Amino acid sequence: MEYLLIIISAIFVNNIVLAQFLGICPFLGVSNKLSTAGGMSLAVCFVITLATVVTYLINQYLLVPFGLTFLQTIAFILVIAALVQMVEIVLKKVSPSLYLALGIFLPLITTNCAVLGVAINVVTKEFTFGDAAHMLGLGEATVYAFATSLGYGLAMVLFAGIREHLALNEVPKAFKGLPIALISVGIMALAFLGFSGIV
């Protein structure tokens, strides 16, 4: 039941792009085409889940016991950067086809604030379950990270679909490109507001 709550909350209610404003740059940058949006979503999904698990363990077994939690920011970003690099190398060796599909997105992910944002959120924020709240355990954190990245993918793919249609329409000159895209995201976010309060 708790896992279900986490999943629904992370995908719909607190959607990472539309409600938490994380990972906006790549969201706007690569959502021109449905296929690239899909590829980016997959890569982000992979990295967010992996990074959250690794940073959670580092925080729990290295930073907390030694009283070094003030180093969270710097430790997490280095871990994420190293992780992305490692994923790139491993993917290249193990599955060249997957590497070709995700490869170009991987370097971009280090500076995607969604990854660092989720990692920091998981270890610093209490999550509400009904009438109580507690810090997430490793299992819950993993599920949360995975569900959040699914929410990222959902927002990205939906938005790419809208943008493909926008590209075919006459838009006033000053609205061309990003402005009309931002306004469309705004309307999408308005729709997602309807989910608030269901968990």
Add this chain to the structure above:
Amino acid sequence: MALCLTAVCLVCAAILGVTYAATKAPIEAAAAAEAQASIAKVLPDGGEISEEIASDAEGVEGYYVQTSEEGAVTAYAVKSSTGGFGGLLTLMVGVLPDGTVYNTSVLAHSETPGLGAKCTEEKSAFREQWKGFAGVLSVKKDGGDVDAITASTITSRAYTKAVAQAVALVKSMEE
């Protein structure tokens, strides 16, 4: 290459170590002052306030006891939380020994701005009604004496529930 990275990391670690050592005391002082202020706000003036006492009552994380100079208990400040509309709603509730609410304040919330978040506006009618509240602890819609915030019944119910938890704890201790 490796030498350069090591050097940069060492320098940065030194800078951070120094900053951390220099800011540790002020950060702790700020946190303590904030906790003190939130307790003092919901209690009558004067008297000695105890250290936080942990509690395993429902929704209550801990409480503070205020005693007069003669050693009699004059009030309790209870940290009580429950699920609101957007997340956990945590209150500090000042309760007199007879179960009357003295005052309340919001410690943490994630309610909707402009709707449920109005429960944080100190001078609002919703917040004023809690001063000296001794009626039935549920919103009027549910047959109680609490005036809910317009269009924010869920937040009002949660707020009321958190207060009720605090009052229940004090009543059980006074018995």
Add this chain to the structure above:
Amino acid sequence: MSKFSLITKGLLKENPTFVLVLGMCPTLATTTSAMNGLEMGLATMFVLILSNIVISLIAPVVPDKVHIPVYIVVIATFVTVLQLLMQALVPDVYKTLGLFIPLIVVNCIILGRAEAFANKNGVWDSALDGIGIGIGFTLSLTVIGIVREILGSGAIFGWKFITGDGMLAFVMAPGAFIVLGYLMVLFNKIAKK
């Protein structure tokens, strides 16, 4: 480029928000009021100026292969210093801006300026560049904050001029996107003339 134009270019020609479209996450998330936008802008400017200065100093001795990790370590260090200072001096502000203070590390403006400017220019110019871009970012955030506060809560810098509520959607997530979109249109119109 003259020293003066180093500072002013961040306002219009290379405005980080409306022209370069960098650092969108804090731009959207923290501009619920004019004051919040201003505070976020200043916090970012602090890190930007310091990292620009340090990176312009160490760039000549850092081998090309490791320059990105070195820059990230430098930026993350200043962000952590900022976090600690804010917790000690202005804990309330730190609480409101929350997650978006540590996230300054991944704000593309900072790494972007390090790569595009600080690593090939002198200390003095890099500091001015940091100030210029920082002011541009701070002003943009404040303007967005002002518009959202006026529409969403009927107030400017906390001073309320209507009774009752504003249009709440503008304080919430959708309003951030919509206001930024329309401001960009306005900026395009003005800048093109």
